[in-house]
């Protein structure tokens with residue numbers, strides 16, 4: 235395997251030499267450093283790399299070049315290498331161009347010249363970007379291979395599971411590639427998909443996610459019979475609480491039915507989380523949080539669903555879907571929310587076969603140069619549309635209202651994106667397709683006009699509902715299922731019926747002592763990563779108080 239390439243492009247020979255030297259010193263072992271002094275020549279060279287199936291990890295490009303600006307170069311280059319990280323080298327006077335480039339080319343960073351000393355101003359930034367690149371890139375290597383069809387729900391679920399766990403794999407589409415079909419037929423005559431091939435020569439056919447989790451070495455069973463705190467859900471709220479609990483020495487277990495990260499983990503780019511001016515992808519944030527929690531001794535179970543919580547005196551018992559039980563002193567419900575699904579006829583059968591909920595991150599690459607649709611006008615839909623536009627030829631966003639409700643910066647970015655078309659006052663009426671999505675029927679409610687479009691994929695982001703079912707008989711919830719906590723439980727300034735303690739419930743405590751709730755599942759949430767993280771941290775502080783009372 236040739237080393238992945240780091241491209242550095244600058245028309246000033248002295249700058250080019252100096253950046254080449256710094257890059258070679260730090261990255262030369264792992265990457266091939268390619269210095270080029272002109273944008274057009276670099277684009278020609280990129281074509282050669284593409285033909286040789288070589289990978290580019292990073293473009294480090296001067297913004298101010300005579301023939302072609304850095305941004306113009308990146309616009310072209312990322313067509314061939316959409317996964318490569320993009321960094322502009324700018325002078326102080328070019329900052330505005332760099333900021334514009336954040337939206338235009340999805341810039342990952344802009345570095346000010348001079349960057350010395352590189353140990354402080356160059357390597358830490360590039361290290362992070364390259365780590366992130368490594369975590370997601372699909373290299374042509376002999377790792378896990380997933381063979382299936384684009385239209386099989388279980389293939390989509392397996393891909394989504396691996397992607398969300400940041401486990402690299404190669405996707406083999408047996409409809410497109412006869413060799414992949416032969417490979418599948420060599421191990422099974424059944425029509426079950428996907429078939430997952432492992433480097434050790436074994437394979438799994440349409441496996442249960444827990445079996446897959448075990449096989450790829452994820453923890454699926456608790457190591458201890460008893461914990462101080464069990465957190466259910468590993469989105470931002472659950473992970474934040476677990477980091478604080480672990481850092482203060484509590485025995486803490488996190489139970490996750492799917493993969494860490496929750497909704498935030500499916501966000502291609504979170505741009506309003508404090509401290510990340512060029513945004514951070516949900517899985518990058520998750521990877522950092524998971525390693526932080528693990529460093530503090532927190533156990534995180536994957537592919538394990540909590541199905542019930544019971545109260546036995548001072549103990550709280552969490553029952554898992556495999557029948558096992560875990561006891562603890564306190565439970566944090568950080569189960570977040572899940573997307574509403576389409577209720578129209580046929581939609582369920584086409585889920586995973588062209589209709590996807592969230593999941594833009596997992597499937598976008600499969601719709602390269604295709605026309606895809608996004609349903610919804612909020613932040614998640616806008617982010618999905620922007621991410622899909624990196625691959626698709628056109629993205630049509632169907633918005634029911636008079637305008638998208640997404641934040642201004644996202645609406646602006648969509649409006650400025652030549653591939654994105656927004657249809658306002660538009661209802662989705664019907665989905666059609668036999669084995670996969672083929673057409674959608676929409677209606678412009680203002681003009682009372684109906685239109686049918688050919689559609690191979692539709693990504694649906696139409697609002698969320700709290701995932702509180704497992705405690706809906708145990709703790710007090712709102713009519714929509716959000717869990718009441720703290721002050722919201724008080725009636726005439728008194729605790730709710732059945733509350734047994736002298737004190738009032740703590741701020742994030744539910745109507746059952748020792749069971750807490752934080753994040754999107756909690757009544758009063760504002761559906762933001764920062765709020766979920768904040769609530770997770772506060773919940774931990776209150777749980778600590780609760781533990782003192784035992």
Ligand SMILES: Cc1cc2nc3c(=O)[nH]c(=O)nc-3n(C[C@H](O)[C@H](O)[C@H](O)COP(=O)(O)OP(=O)(O)OC[C@H]3O[C@@H](n4cnc5c(N)ncnc54)[C@H](O)[C@@H]3O)c2cc1C
Nearest residue numbers: 467469470471491496497498540570571753754761762763
């Ligand atoms: C695509 C998208 C983009 C977004 N972008 C932004 C953004 O840019 N900025 C922003 O501030 N917010 C954004 N949000 C909102 C933000 O992600 C959420 O507010 C945040 O993730 C809520 O965190 P949480 O921990 O409360 O719940 P979640 O993130 O929903 O996590 C809950 C976790 O609990 C697990 N779980 C549920 N039930 C069980 C069970 N019974 N057993 C075990 N595990 C269970 C789920 O699988 C999930 O992993 C976005 C949301 C989406 C969907």
